[in-house]
Amino acid sequence: MISPSKLKSVDFYRKIPRDLTEASLAGAGLSIIAAFSMMFLFGMAMSNYLSVNTSTSVVVDKSADGELLRIDFNISFPSLSCEFASVDVSDVLGTYRLNITKTVRKFSIDSNLKPTGYEVYSGPIPNLKNHGDEIEEEHGDGAIPLTIDNFETHSLKHAIFVVNFYAPWCCWSNRLKPSWEKAARIIKKRYDPEMDGRILLGKVDCKEQNELCKRHHIQGYPSIRIFRKGTDIMDNHGHHDHVTYYGERDTESLVAAMEALVAPVPRESLMPALEHKSVLPMDITKLPAPLTGGCRIEGYVHVKKVPGTLIISARSGAHSFDASLINVSHVISHFSFGKSLSPSILAAVKKLVPYLGGSHDPLTGRSYIINHHDNANVTIEHYLQIVKTELISRRYSWEPKLLVEYEYTAHSSLAHSLHIPVANFHYVPSPMQVLVTELPKSLSHFITNICAIIGGVFTVAGLLHSILDNTIQFIRKVELGKQN
Structure with missing residues (x-):
């Protein structure tokens, strides 16, 4: 068993009795400076350890x-x-x-x-069966030509007002024309505008009536808009509630769609029809038309x-x-x-x-x-x-x-x-x-830096204290020599 006296012999940090040490103002000043230096360097080391370093490379x-x-x-x-x-x-x-x-x-x-x-949904694309294959059996227009001057007048006279906005140069408009005119003549015979007044089919030439088409935000030809009267006139700041027709464009389909529109509208005078809000059946071929x-x-x-x-x-x-x-x-x-x-x-x-x-x-x-x-x-x-x-x-x-x-x-x-x-x-x-x-930063590297800071500052401070002390003693000896 090793005795305490032998164990003390390996002590690297042997103490000097306090009675043999002497404190000085220079040593106190250097100690304070060394302490602040250690704190400052420790803070910088900690900040560097907590910061993130990255490497950037360009790869495939x-x-x-x-x-x-x-x-x-x-x-x-x-x-x-x-x-x-x-x-x-x-x-x-x-x-x-x-x-x-x-x-x-x-x-x-x-x-x-x-x-x-409101959200706008895209309408379905018609199959266009029999579209453009019909031949007009009768001469003359069935649909009423509309202009910017008479559009509002006709729309106010009828509970259902269906308008074909077309362009004469458009192939789809030209293919729709015979079906539309024939459907208009059939509807006119069944629902006389003067005697019945519930529905009217019209048409607008957007080449001639450019301003009217812009007012209704027509960008594609042909566009078939369905205008309805009812309590929605007051709800929508005086404008008619209207939708766009996306159904088939042959005569039979057009007439069937018009019949469905007229069905819920009572066959009385126009005034009762204005007080009644006509309701369109839920049909994907009829979606709200853009208001803007x-x-x-x-x-x-x-x-x-x-x-x-x-x-x-x-x-x-x-x-x-x-x-x-x-x-x-x-x-x-x-x-x-x-x-x-x-x-x-x-x-x-x-x-x-x-x-x-x-x-x-x-x-x-x-x-x-x-x-x-x-x-x-x-x-x-x-x-x-x-x-x-x-x-x-x-x-x-x-x-x-x-x-x-x-x-x-x-x-x-x-x-x-x-x-x-x-x-x-x-x-x-x-x-x-x-x-x-x-x-990532290494913890062992951080601890090593801290030890190096403490030891380095302590050593440097000791060297400075020793140099300062020796300098002061040398100056005193020189002064004593001069006095002698």
Whole structure:
């Protein structure tokens, strides 16, 4: 067994009796300075240990084959009607998806981007059976020609007022003409406008009555609008409640639809009919007509991670459009790639990578407005270069991949086109990705730094004290020598 006296012999920190030590003001000052130095250096070491260092590298995008890219958007078109607004997607692999509606919603807005209060649904495309195959058996018009002067007069006289807005140059309008005129003659015979007065079929030539068609926000030809009288006149600030007809356009289907409209309307004088709100049966062929000419389109689509285009335009399989009247001016409220990040996650991530998210949505708040009087047939092109950023944190072993973010740059231009103007968002995913990896700090390295700070400051302070003490003694000896 080792005795205490032998154990004391290995003591590295032998104490000097206090009676043999002497305190000085210089030593006290150096001790205070050394203590503050230790505290300051300890704080810097702690801050450096708690800070995050990352390494950034550019590697080949390792996305799995078949992985889809999500595009979120919220875009307002003050001059494009929701009735025909279509969201399409195409890519270099031959994918072409038309009129996506499952994940896209459309809301009617006015020219000042203010919502009118309801969601707009796209109408079905008619099969157009027997459409245009009929031959007029009788000469003369069955439908009443309408102008901006007599439109309101006729609409106030009849409980049901059905109007065909057409263009003489439109092939679909010309194919509808014989069926529409024949149906109008049949309805006129069954429901005499003078004796009955419950229903009237009219027509508007939008080439001649351009202002009238603009008033009713007609952008596609032919557009069949059904105007009804009832208590909704007062509820809707004096305007008629009206819907758009999307059913078949042969004579038989048109007559059947008109009969269904007249059925709930009582066959009394016009005054009782005005007090009665006629009710249309729930039918997908009749949807609310737009009260304004603008549309806000919001939602998302999934696309393949290859170069492609998101297209927003006026589209219909049974209507024609005047390219010179289509204006795709728009204001972008949001346009981004990838999954949306919650504010808390984004704030936490920015502590690791401060620059991340700075260019996440560069199109937000951007406006692309075309003066329609000076620039007709203008397509707006957006070219987007997408780069994937993957952040990997070693701190969380259970979730090594903390975030996948998509940054993009955007360049836009206007282009004149002979076709229907569209808004194109061309996106090109980069084959390379940015890999940001967190470099964790070693606890042992931090403790070593703390020990080095304490020992180093203590040693340096001791050396300074020794030099100061020897200097003072030397000066005293010199002074004593001079006195002697």
